[in-house]
Amino acid sequence: MRIGVVTSAYHPDVGGVETHARRLCAALVAAGDEVEVLTQHAVGTDETIDGVLVRRFPLTVAASNYRFSRALWHYLSGHAGRYDVLHAHSYHALAALPAALTNSVPLVFTPHYHGTGHSLLRRALHPIYRPVGRRIVARSSRLICVTHAERELLIQHFPEAADRIVVIPNGTDPASLVGRLGVEPAVEPGRSILCVGRLEKYKRVDRVIRAMRHLGDDHRLEVVGAGPARDELEQLARRLGLAGDRVRFHGRLAEEAFAGRMSAAAAAVSASAHEAFGMAVADALAAGLPTVASFIPAHRELAVMAGSGVPLWLVNPDDEVALAEALRVASATPRADLGRHPLPTWSDVVLETREVYASVAPRVRLIQQSGAGATER
Structure with a gap:
């Protein structure tokens, strides 16, 4: 599959969304998919990280609360058709909006939803932003929540999305x-x-x-x-x-x-x-x-x-x-046995996420094989 991952920031920027996106993208590439990250930064650059092409578009508005890149919007408007699926991340950032509004490519949305802002300004803007968020949610063929707690919170605010939400927990690496x-x-x-x-x-x-x-x-x-x-x-x-x-x-x-x-x-x-x-x-x-x-x-x-x-x-x-x-x-407690925890790995996450992709992009057929997955059109 050809997957375009849209996120407000990406490695080496640090944060939960950035870490999630990097690990997911690296695991998708290992499974045989072609992945491009579309993100925004102070300076526009292209580079390859973990086998993933990362396209950074220059910021038009660099405000920390809601960063905005007009170049990212323009690129998605003209080039989204090169991907089988777009996967946008974070309700709490504007980068997901052009993925939803500038094209008709199947859209998967992982909101990483907290239900509120985390500063006085963000909390004040959150109700105002709700109609924009509703547009992204309405446009999404599937929404991926990382816990059932997140799913319940999202449904409280967007009940119309309930039948399109799947829960896929984040992965871990048992080999530390x-x-x-x-x-x-x-x-x-x-x-x-x-x-x-x-x-x-x-x-x-x-x-x-x-x-x-x-x-x-x-x-x-x-x-x-x-x-x-x-x-x-x-x-x-x-x-x-x-x-x-x-x-x-x-x-x-x-x-x-x-x-x-x-x-x-x-x-x-x-x-x-x-x-x-x-x-x-x-x-x-x-x-x-x-x-x-x-x-x-x-x-x-x-x-x-x-x-x-x-x-x-x-x-x-x-x-x-x-x-x-x-x-x-x-x-004062000794470390636990690394081989015994039941938390999902990123390999587990990729298997479930690729099934979500295939469900919204019917022209793509998954082929399962030992080791890594592959795709066929």
Whole structure:
């Protein structure tokens, strides 16, 4: 199949949608599909990543809340017919709109839906944006939600889409990143707690920093990620006397450097208030890392998927004492057996996603073969 993946940002930009799109695209290429990513960036470029052609179109509006590229709209208007299927990502970004309105190619939409904005401006714009979102939803032949919790939230706001929604959870890699890159497990003093994600207020990293006051000096927090809340979080760590050895900000890390952080970690944490799935939690569990997560629907669903015996503690991050105690217990718990978790892999995700593609593009017929899939027209 020829698949055009439309997303607001792509690797090396960091975020849940960016990570999802990159892993999905790489797995589709491995299955024999021809994949192009259509995205937007400050500067227009073409490059190949993981066998995927990534077309970056220059931004017309660079505002962080709703970025917009007129060149991306123009390209989709004139060239969408080269793809068998368009797969657009994220309700919360404008890039999905030209995929829906500028052509008649079969459209699959993965909304990564949170149901609200994550800043005062985004929350104010969200009801105004609803009619635009309704157009995208109406145009989509299939919508893919990554949890049943996301599906129920989407149906609350768009009940007309109920019979077109399928649930395909995000994948994990049971062979951990550390193992894939051949990184030797690091030995560092104390207990390292890993917090990974884009630094936005709704991720509630500030709660984790405050909880560190209730842990001994042998515990340290390693924050990996970039975003608009970083300066504020660093100031908080300094005010609490935790900057430096107790709380360290690494920004974005290359894969090998991140693998080193993973190998050194005793536990992982996500205090996020909103997630469609919770990839940071799933990746930590797939690596066998004891994990503390906020008690939100997506994380509760992940706990059920992971099954009993998985080292996962769900807490209310607003209770910093309870959060600290969960982190204390998690960081003292041995890593789990990597081969035993039941979470889906990206190979599982691709098999189900390609079936969705074939259902909306009837001129494409899938051929299943051992190892990788193939396509035939």
